[in-house]
Amino acid sequence: MAIQARLAAVLAALFIAMATTPIAAAQPAACGTAPLAGDRVALLIGNSAYNDWEWPSLKNAVNDIDYVCDAFARAGISPRIVRNADMATLDTALTRFAAEAAGAKSVIIYYAGHGFEYGGRNWLVPMEAPPAARRADVEKRYLSIEAAVKRVVPTGAFTLLFVDACRTAEPVVRIEDVNVAAGEAASAPLGLLDIGQGAVFYSTAKGRPALDFAPVGSPVSPFAAAVVKELAIPGLEISDYFKIVSREVYKRTHGMELGPQQPFHYGSWFDDYYLVAPPEVPAAAPARPTSAVAVVPLPAKGQATTAARSAATDPLADISLDRLAIEDEPVLIADVLSRHPAAELVRLADGGHPLAQQLAGYMFSLGVGVKRDLPRARTYLEASAAQGFPAGQQELAYLLLENDPSAADVKRAYDLYVAASNAGFSKAKTHLAYRLAAGTFGPADFARSQALYAEAAEKGHPAAIFALTYFADTRAANLARLRTIASAGNPEGNHWLCEAHFAAKTLAGAIEDCSVAARAGFAGSRAILADAYAKGVGVTADASEAAHWAKLARALPELRKDQRALIAGIGE
Incomplete structure (x- = not known):
C-alpha cells in the first residue's frame, strides 16, 4: 500500500x-x-x-x-x-x-x-x-x-x-x-x-x-x-x-x-461521439440585434476589446483580437474551454459580451463544447456582429455562406467581411480575399485579393501567407515566413509549405513537411503524401504507403474535393 x-x-x-x-x-x-x-x-x-x-x-x-x-x-x-x-x-x-x-x-x-x-x-x-x-x-x-x-x-x-x-x-x-x-x-x-x-x-x-x-x-x-x-x-x-x-x-x-x-x-463514424458529453446550457435570449453593420476599431495588442472592459472585470480580457485573428479555431476554443466552462461563456454571451457571443456562436454552429444548434449559433453571431465586433462579423459571414445562402445572404456576408476587414481583422481579410478570387461576390478580383492577403500575412495569418506563395513576386518571402512558423513547432507551417510546393510542382523539396503535417492530421498533406508515394515524387514509390495515407486522408471530412480526386483509386 x-x-x-x-x-x-x-x-x-x-x-x-x-x-x-x-x-x-x-x-x-x-x-x-x-x-x-x-x-x-x-x-x-x-x-x-x-x-x-x-x-x-x-x-x-x-x-x-x-x-x-x-x-x-x-x-x-x-x-x-x-x-x-x-x-x-x-x-x-x-x-x-x-x-x-x-x-x-x-x-x-x-x-x-x-x-x-x-x-x-x-x-x-x-x-x-x-x-x-x-x-x-x-x-x-x-x-x-x-x-x-x-x-x-x-x-x-x-x-x-x-x-x-x-x-x-x-x-x-x-x-x-x-x-x-x-x-x-x-x-x-x-x-x-x-x-x-x-x-x-x-x-x-x-x-x-x-x-x-x-x-x-x-x-x-x-x-x-x-x-x-x-x-x-x-x-x-x-x-x-x-x-x-x-x-x-x-x-x-x-x-x-x-x-x-x-x-x-x-x-x-456517422454520429457525433463525445467522451464527455456537452452540457445542457439554457439560454436567456440576447437582445434582438439590428441589421446594421458597425465597426469597432481593432485594439492594440494585449488590450481589452472595448474601453469598458478590463482584466479586473472581464474574464476573457486575456483573449486579444490579434489572437482571434490568426489562431486555428479548434485549438483556441479548446484553450478557452479549459479555463472557462461553456455555461460561463453562454452566461457572458447572454449578458451582451461580444467576444463571448462570437465564441458561443462558433461552438453552437459546430457542436464544440455544446450540442450543435444552428439557430442558436446564428442568434449569438448576429448579436456579436451587431455590436461591430470583427470576429463576430467574420464568423457570421462564414455561417451565412456555408448554409445554402440566398442572394441577400451573399450580399450581407460581403458587407460583414468588408466591415471586419476594414477593422483590421486578419482572418476576415483572408476569407474575403479567397471569396474575391473565387468570384463569390461577382467577377473575380485578383488584385484586391492579393492586397488583402498581403495585409493578413503581415499580421501572421498562416493561410494568407500560403496564398501569397501563388504570386511570383511574393513567393520566396512567404515561403520563408512559413518556414519560420514550422521551425517554431507549429505544424500548420509545415502543412502550408507542403501545399505550396505541391502547387508549384516542387514537392520533392518539401516531402518532410508533408510528412510532419500528415502526421499532425492535416487532410491536404495526407492526400499529397499519398499521391507522392503512388508516383514516387520525392520518395521511393511505395503502394502500401500510398494506400496508408490515402485511407487516412479520406477519413477526414475536411478533405477538399480536388484532393479527394487526386487520391481517387489509391488503396481502394
Missing part, C-alpha cells in the same frame, strides 16, 4: 502541475476493479514490467492506465484494468470483460505496451512473449488486437482504441521462418486496424517512437498526460478531442531528443 500511496501522491501533484481542471485521484488499486456498469465501458491494458533483456521495460505503461482510469471513471466511463498480463491473464480478462460489456453502446480499449504488425494483423505483446517466433506460433504467443476487438465489442457498439506503443522501423518481433531476401513480409510497426464503426488513436506516427515520459522524470507518458488533460474539457466531439490531444503531445515533446511525437487518428 505504501507504493500505491506514493504513486497516488505523484499523480495528484502532476494534475496540479498541468494547471487544468483537477480530477481527484483515486487509489490505483481501486479504480478499474468494480463491476462494469452503464453503456460506456473501457478496458485498460498496461504492460510495463518487461524483463529488459528480451524486451525493453516501459516504466510508465502501468502508471499511464492508472492515471487514465480515474479520468475515464469521472467521465462516466466504467473501466476495467489489466496490468502486466501474460497471455493466460489476458485471455481471462477478455472473457470477463466481454460478458460484462455485452450491453454496452460504446467500448474503449486503451493499450500501453509493445506491439507490432504481421500478416495483415496487429498484435500486442504479453509479458511472457518471446522476441522471436515462427509463423505458426504468432497467434499462440501474441494477442491480435483485431481479434480482441471482435471478442469484446458488442454488435453495433462504437469502438474507440487508444494505442500507446512505439511504431519504429526496427522489428519488434522477429519471425524466424520468414525469408525476407525472397520478398516475404516480416513483422512491421503497428498498422491500420479495421474496426468498423469507431476510431483508432495512435500515440505516435508510423516509423516513430512513443516516448515513455516527457519531460524527463514524468511518471506518465506524454500521450497519457494529454489524454487526461484534455478530457477535463466537456463537450468536445471526438475528432476535435483528437486534434487538441495531438497538439498537446507535439508541444510537450518538441525539442526532445526523440521528439517531436505526433499522434494521429483515423476511423469512420
Whole structure:
C-alpha cells in the first residue's frame, strides 16, 4: 500500500502541475476493479514490467492506465484494468470483460505496451512473449488486437482504441521462418486496424517512437498526460478531442531528443461521439440585434476589446483580437474551454459580451463544447456582429455562406467581411480575399485579393501567407515566413509549405513537411503524401504507403474535393 500511496501522491501533484481542471485521484488499486456498469465501458491494458533483456521495460505503461482510469471513471466511463498480463491473464480478462460489456453502446480499449504488425494483423505483446517466433506460433504467443476487438465489442457498439506503443522501423518481433531476401513480409510497426464503426488513436506516427515520459522524470507518458488533460474539457466531439490531444503531445515533446511525437487518428463514424458529453446550457435570449453593420476599431495588442472592459472585470480580457485573428479555431476554443466552462461563456454571451457571443456562436454552429444548434449559433453571431465586433462579423459571414445562402445572404456576408476587414481583422481579410478570387461576390478580383492577403500575412495569418506563395513576386518571402512558423513547432507551417510546393510542382523539396503535417492530421498533406508515394515524387514509390495515407486522408471530412480526386483509386 505504501507504493500505491506514493504513486497516488505523484499523480495528484502532476494534475496540479498541468494547471487544468483537477480530477481527484483515486487509489490505483481501486479504480478499474468494480463491476462494469452503464453503456460506456473501457478496458485498460498496461504492460510495463518487461524483463529488459528480451524486451525493453516501459516504466510508465502501468502508471499511464492508472492515471487514465480515474479520468475515464469521472467521465462516466466504467473501466476495467489489466496490468502486466501474460497471455493466460489476458485471455481471462477478455472473457470477463466481454460478458460484462455485452450491453454496452460504446467500448474503449486503451493499450500501453509493445506491439507490432504481421500478416495483415496487429498484435500486442504479453509479458511472457518471446522476441522471436515462427509463423505458426504468432497467434499462440501474441494477442491480435483485431481479434480482441471482435471478442469484446458488442454488435453495433462504437469502438474507440487508444494505442500507446512505439511504431519504429526496427522489428519488434522477429519471425524466424520468414525469408525476407525472397520478398516475404516480416513483422512491421503497428498498422491500420479495421474496426468498423469507431476510431483508432495512435500515440505516435508510423516509423516513430512513443516516448515513455516527457519531460524527463514524468511518471506518465506524454500521450497519457494529454489524454487526461484534455478530457477535463466537456463537450468536445471526438475528432476535435483528437486534434487538441495531438497538439498537446507535439508541444510537450518538441525539442526532445526523440521528439517531436505526433499522434494521429483515423476511423469512420456517422454520429457525433463525445467522451464527455456537452452540457445542457439554457439560454436567456440576447437582445434582438439590428441589421446594421458597425465597426469597432481593432485594439492594440494585449488590450481589452472595448474601453469598458478590463482584466479586473472581464474574464476573457486575456483573449486579444490579434489572437482571434490568426489562431486555428479548434485549438483556441479548446484553450478557452479549459479555463472557462461553456455555461460561463453562454452566461457572458447572454449578458451582451461580444467576444463571448462570437465564441458561443462558433461552438453552437459546430457542436464544440455544446450540442450543435444552428439557430442558436446564428442568434449569438448576429448579436456579436451587431455590436461591430470583427470576429463576430467574420464568423457570421462564414455561417451565412456555408448554409445554402440566398442572394441577400451573399450580399450581407460581403458587407460583414468588408466591415471586419476594414477593422483590421486578419482572418476576415483572408476569407474575403479567397471569396474575391473565387468570384463569390461577382467577377473575380485578383488584385484586391492579393492586397488583402498581403495585409493578413503581415499580421501572421498562416493561410494568407500560403496564398501569397501563388504570386511570383511574393513567393520566396512567404515561403520563408512559413518556414519560420514550422521551425517554431507549429505544424500548420509545415502543412502550408507542403501545399505550396505541391502547387508549384516542387514537392520533392518539401516531402518532410508533408510528412510532419500528415502526421499532425492535416487532410491536404495526407492526400499529397499519398499521391507522392503512388508516383514516387520525392520518395521511393511505395503502394502500401500510398494506400496508408490515402485511407487516412479520406477519413477526414475536411478533405477538399480536388484532393479527394487526386487520391481517387489509391488503396481502394
